[in-house]
Amino acid sequence: xxxxxxxxxxxxxxxxxxxxxxxxxxxxxxxxxxxxxxxxxxxxxxxxxxxxxxxxxxxxxxxxxxxxxxxxxxxxxxxxxxxxxxxxxxxxxxxxxxxxxxxxxxxxxxxxxxxxxxxxxxxxxxxxxxxxxxxxxxxxxxxxxxxxxxxxxxxxxxxxxxxxxxxxxxxxxxxxxxxxxxxxxxxxxxxxxxxxxxxxxxxxxxxxxxxxxxxxxxxxxxxxxxxxxxxxxxxxxxxxxxxxxxxxxxxxxxxxxxxxxxxxxxxxxxxxxxxxxxxxxxxxxxxxxxxxxxxxxxxxxxxxxxxxxxxxxxxxxxxxxxxxxxxxxxxxxxxxxxxxxxxxxxxxxxxxxxxxxxxxxxxxxxxxxxxxxxxxxxxxxxxxxxxxxxxxx
Amino acid sequence: xxxxxxxxxxxxxxxxxxxxxxxxxxxxxxxxxxxxxxxxxxxxxxxxxxxxxxxxxxxxxxxxxxxxxxxxxxxxxxxxxxxxxxxxxxxxxxxxxxxxxxxxxxxxxxxxxxxxxxxxxxxxxxxxxxxxxxxxxxxxxxxxxxxxxxxxxxxxxxxxxxxxxxxxxxxxxxxxxxxxxxxxxxxxxxxxxxxxxxxxxxxxxxxxxxxxxxxxxxxxxxxxxxxxxxxxxxxxxxxxxxxxxxxxxxxxxxxxxxxxxxxxxxxxxxxxxxxxxxxxxxxxxxxxxxx
Numbered sequence: 291x292x293x294x295x296x297x298x299x300x301x302x303x304x305x306x307x308x309x310x311x312x313x314x315x316x317x318x319x320x321x322x323x324x325x326x327x328x329x330x331x332x333x334x335x336x337x338x339x340x341x342x343x344x345x346x347x348x349x350x351x352x353x354x355x356x357x358x359x360x361x362x363x364x365x366x367x368x369x370x371x372x373x374x375x376x377x378x379x380x381x382x383x384x385x386x387x388x389x390x391x392x393x394x395x396x397x398x399x400x401x402x403x404x405x406x407x408x409x410x411x412x413x414x415x416x417x418x419x420x421x422x423x424x425x426x427x428x429x430x431x432x433x434x435x436x437x438x439x440x441x442x443x444x445x446x447x448x449x450x451x452x453x454x455x456x457x458x459x460x461x462x463x464x465x466x467x468x469x470x471x472x473x474x475x476x477x478x479x480x481x482x483x484x485x486x487x488x489x490x491x492x493x494x495x496x497x498x499x500x501x502x503x504x505x506x507x508x509x510x511x512x513x514x515x516x517x518x519x520x521x522x523x524x525x526x527x528x529x530x531x532x533x534x535x536x537x538x539x540x541x542x543x544x545x546x547x548x549x550x551x552x553x554x555x556x557x558x559x560x561x562x563x564x565x566x567x568x569x570x571x572x573x574x575x576x577x578x579x580x581x582x583x584x585x586x587x588x589x590x591x592x593x594x595x596x597x598x599x600x601x602x603x604x605x606x607x608x609x610x611x612x613x614x615x616x617x618x619x620x621x622x623x624x625x626x627x628x629x630x631x632x633x634x635x636x637x638x639x640x641x642x643x644x645x646x647x648x649x650x651x652x653x654x655x656x657x658x659x660x661x662x663x664x665x666x667x668x669x670x671x672x673x674x675x676x677x678x679x680x681x682x683x
Numbered sequence: 684x685x686x687x688x689x690x691x692x693x694x695x696x697x698x699x700x701x702x703x704x705x706x707x708x709x710x711x712x713x714x715x716x717x718x719x720x721x722x723x724x725x726x727x728x729x730x731x732x733x734x735x736x737x738x739x740x741x742x743x744x745x746x747x748x749x750x751x752x753x754x755x756x757x758x759x760x761x762x763x764x765x766x767x768x769x770x771x772x773x774x775x776x777x778x779x780x781x782x783x784x785x786x787x788x789x790x791x792x793x794x795x796x797x798x799x800x801x802x803x804x805x806x807x808x809x810x811x812x813x814x815x816x817x818x819x820x821x822x823x824x825x826x827x828x829x830x831x832x833x834x835x836x837x838x839x840x841x842x843x844x845x846x847x848x849x850x851x852x853x854x855x856x857x858x859x860x861x862x863x864x865x866x867x868x869x870x871x872x873x874x875x876x877x878x879x880x881x882x883x884x885x886x887x888x889x890x891x892x893x894x895x896x897x898x899x900x901x902x903x904x905x906x907x908x909x910x911x912x913x914x915x916x917x918x919x920x921x922x923x924x925x926x927x928x929x930x931x932x933x934x935x936x937x938x939x940x941x942x943x944x945x946x947x948x949x950x951x952x953x954x955x956x957x958x959x960x961x962x963x964x965x966x967x968x969x970x971x972x973x974x
Contacts, residue, residue: 343799472947498943503903505698505894509939512690530801530895537893541812541819542690562803562895565810 328371329364329632331356331619332397334387334412335426336404339378344404347600347612348426349374352401354603355619365626373397377408384408385415392419398632401618403427404611413440422638424618426611429478433661441641441661443617443651444610445575445668447475450552451483453573453669454524455490457682463521463547467496467514469507469535470526475553479526495520500531507531508538520546528553533562540566547571552669555610560674571682573669577613577650582681583670588648596650613650621647621654686817691939692932693815697824697893699931700831704886705908706915706923707838708879714855714918715868715875718778722762724905725789726880729755730887731896732793735802744805752884758789759880763873771869786901793898804891827889834885835924842920851875855918907950914954916964925965930954 333352336345356372364370373395375387384403391397392415399422403409406429413432416423416439425432425442432442458466466487470480480497487494496517498510514520523546525535532554539548548570550559555574560567576583580593596616597608624647625640626632644656644663652668671682705727712720733754737747766781773781807826812819842848853861854871862868886904887896894900907930915926930950937949957965 498938499946500938500943501947503907504946505701505890505904506694506935508694509691509935510943512687513939513943516687530897533801533803534894537810541810541821543812543819558800562801564803 326368328369329366329399329626330371330373330395330397331622332373332391332395332400333402333615334375334377334384334391334400334408335402335615336379336408337374337376339380341379341405343609344426344611345376345379347606347609348402348404348615349376350604351600351612351615352619354599355616358599359623365623366630366632368632374402377404379405379408381407381411385411388412388415392416392421397421398634399622399637400424401426401615401622406432409442413437416440421634422622422641424621424641426614426618428475430482436659436661439638441621441656443621443649443654443662444614445552445651445664446482446662447479448482448486449664449666449669450479450573451486452490453666453671454483454549454571455487455492456666457549457571457671458492458522458547459490461522461547464492465495465519465521466492467498467517467520467523467546468494468526469496469498469500469510469514469523471528471531472499472501473528475528476526476531479551479553483524483526500535502529502531504531505534506538507535508542511535511538511542511544515542515544522547522549524549524551526551526553530562533559533567536563536570537566552610555672560677560679567674568676569674571671571673574672574679575610575613575651575668576670577608577610579670579672579679579681582679588653589650592648593650610650617649617651617654620649687939688936689816689818691935693818693820693824695932695935696928697827697931698934699911699928700827701886701890701904701927702907702911702930703924703927704831704834704882704889705904706911706927707835707920708882709909709912710915710918710920710923711851711875711882712879713912715851715872716767716778717775718767718782719909719917720876720879721779721782721905721909722786722789723879723883723908724901724903725786725793726755726759726883726901727887727890727904727908728793728896728898728901729758729789729880730884731804731891731900732797732802732887732898733884734888735804735891735896736797738804739802744807748885748888751888752881755884755887756877756881759876759883760873762880763876767872767876768869786905790898790901797898799898801895801897802891803895804888806892821893823889823892827893830885830889834882838920847874910950910954914957914964919964922964929965 335348337349352372356370360369377384377387391400400416401424403412403425406427409425409427409432417437423440428444430446430448470476496514500507500510525532532550550570550572552573555572555578576589577593580597583590600608625637629636629640642656642658644654647654652664654663656663672679673682708723712718730751733751734747737750738744762785767778770781806823808822812821842852850866851871853866854868858868911926911930912923914930915922933953934946934950938946
């Protein structure tokens with residue numbers, strides 16, 4: 291009974307945003323310009339369907355960046371051609387499209403895979419074809435264990451947990467109560483947090499959960515309130531659940547520190563939870579607080595420029611997810627320049643050797659053992675004060 | 684322990700009241716047509732979303748809620764007029780499929796009109812919790828309980844004392860006989876859709892300040908309300924109210940005293956058990972007392 295928009299989903303959005311006409315026109319105007327083949331960047335994204343909030347900004351970002359790169363003359367003197375398919379969040383479709391990208395469109399690199407499910411479906415194909423694949427999905431499992439041709443750009447749930455635990459350590463809080471939803475994001479984050487919590491000398495003294503449709507979490511929070519010694523509460527959640535938890539938390543008068551996850555790192559959370567959000571801390575990427583960053587922050591110019599360009603081009607708010615696509619494409623561009631050619635093996639080696647690339651997600655230093663290349667500095671710890679974010683330093 | 688139990692009780696009764704209102708909507712339509720109206724949850728959504736957008740446009744809260752209920756009622760009446768009535772000769776399964784279609788359509792329209800974001804509605808009288816024997820209760824919870832109580836009382840009076848109410852009960856008990864004594868059953872069907880959608884919208888506007896609302900908020904609340912109606916015995920007035928409250932209390936006490944990991948499971952296991960032991964629901968014995 292879930293809503294799908296069959297008409298749109300069935301429509302195989304195939305867009306070639308080559309500077310198609312533009313490139314031809316340019317070639318005609320400048321007879322001397324090399325009529326070299328364009329570099330082909332393939333993408334399968336969840337532009338419609340339940341994960342459209344991921345795929346939509348990703349597609350817009352890729353289109354925008356390709357337009358800009360081509361207007362500036364392309365990469366290594368070659369224009370970029372973008373081929374995008376909409377998998378509507380369906381892993382089966384993602385597999386089909388990945389196959390088409392590799393076999394028919396013969397792309398040089400794939401930047402895509404909005405969800406972990408669609409990414410996992412395409413990994414064997416990219417590995418077999420020997421084509422670099424930069425995933426935009428969250429799960430650690432995509433790059434762990436390391437796969438030769440697969441990279442990813444977004445930070446992981448585990449890093450969000452570690453960021454929170456490190457903050458707890460610095461505040462000398464060691465007894466944690468967990469409350470999480472039963473959705474996929476919530477469960478995955480809870481699992482990752484439980485895996486690393488021991489490293490920080492933090493003890494989990496309560497572990498509660500709530501359903502996606504729950505209208506009230508006072509029962510769970512009352513139990514946490516009655517648990518002796520709780521110093522901090524961590525809510526792994528997504529959507530309206532964390533806002534309800536935050537309101538119920540204040541209703542019951544709990545005084546322990548409240549942490550939310552990066553899943554609700556948006557202004558919407560503050561708007562929904564209202565005054566109850568005061569004092570809540572959560573980890574977020576630099577992109578969300580672009581203007582609040584220190585001027586000496588290496589990420590500031592990158593995130594401010596991307597945010598400005600995106601919002602001017604598409605008239606909608608920038609999101610972390612579009613940032614993942616930006617990083618995926620720009621990492622490729624960075625590697626192409628260093629490799630000096632589009633040879634797939636050379637491009638792969640150059641990607642793996644990425645060092646000091648500054649993107650929206652953080653500073654990336656990859657290695658043969660790490661195809662993500664981000665560390666905890668990718669996250670900023672934010673606190674809500676007077677209805678706005680403040681970066682905790 | 685006492686204060687804790689009271690806290691669980693307050694949460695359970697609040698959620699239970701909402702489930703009860705939604706369940707009543709299911710039962711009223713079921714009685715008039717033998718149709719399970721799967722669009723019932725969408726009226727809950729329309730109630731919350733319309734009220735939130737009216738408040739956003741500057742309307743006073745109570746006026747916004749009234750407007751939202753009117754809008755949902757109009758949508759309910761249109762659904763009956765344009766879809767259900769036109770398929771009057773079709774069998775019940777077809778009608779149920781029509782309601783599923785209507786539910787998908789309404790969710791799609793809500794996305795277009797109100798967008799995909801989550802919305803908040805201000806509470807009727809502030810957010811400062813009231814301390815009650817060690818439990819802290821939101822004023823909005825009291826509004827939910829009070830409004831539900833008033834609605835149940837008004838509906839009781841309507842079904843027992845008024846001519847239209849009795850006509851609806853007569854149709855539920857025996858459609859053919861009702862027709863023979865001169866009751867316009869088509870009218871009854873229309874009225875039942877109007878009533879059910881209004882009830883859903885009231886529930887939606889009452890719960891939105893506590894639980895927020897979004898274009899897809901109706902699906903799961905509708906499902907819980909359906910479960911409550913089954914639990915109480917589909918078609919039973921008292922059963923719907925009892926089913927809603929029992930379901931709400933089970934969820935909250937289960938989460939509080941047993942484990943929140945099994946919160947949803949507890950409720951559904953109990954429903955399965957009731958269906959095995961008493962297939963007609965808790966109040967199933969009072970079959971002739973159908974709404």
